[in-house]
Amino acid sequence: MSRVRQGYLGLAALLVAGVVLIAIELSRGALDFGESTAADPCAPREPFPGDGFEATLQRIALDGLDGAACELGTTREELVLSFDSQLGGDVDWDQETLERALRSGLEEAIADAEERGSIGGLEATILRELVSRAPLDWLIEGGGDLADLFGGIFDRR
DSSP states (O other): OOHHHHHHHHHHHHHHHHHHHHHHHHHTTGGGTTOOOOOOTTSOOOOOOOOHHHHHHHHHHHHHHHHHHHHHTSOHHHHHHHTSHHHHOSOSOOHHHHHHHHHHHHHHHHHHHHHHTSSOHHHHHHHHHHHHHSOHHIIIIIGGGHHHHHTTTTTTO
16 A cells, blocks of 8 residues: 555544544533523522521522522623623613612522521621611622621621
């Protein structure tokens, strides 16, 4: 067999191997790999793991965002992106609607946490007052530091 013919056979074998590899990957779902699907904010989710007041605050924040997203008919991720006009693009709600939905979602999340026994009546009252009176920007940007502010005084459970 000539060297040219061997070259063509080698090239043909590589092509067949490439086609087989691509076919196998496609049959195993390669087209859907890396595809992200956002969870329905109106459906129950597994609670955020962890113990202590900081984990409870994170659960309340995530549940509150879910409640607000559900009310606005969007996903939690799209809602968070809408906080920044450069990232969120066009949204179907104005600042007043967003504020009402966020406050409502957080108030419901606080009530759920109190009902589960994650927080006591005093903590729930303090959090409700913060949610009802704090500026929206603080709730979005600075509320995450609440656990640091309390310095673990509620971590007695």
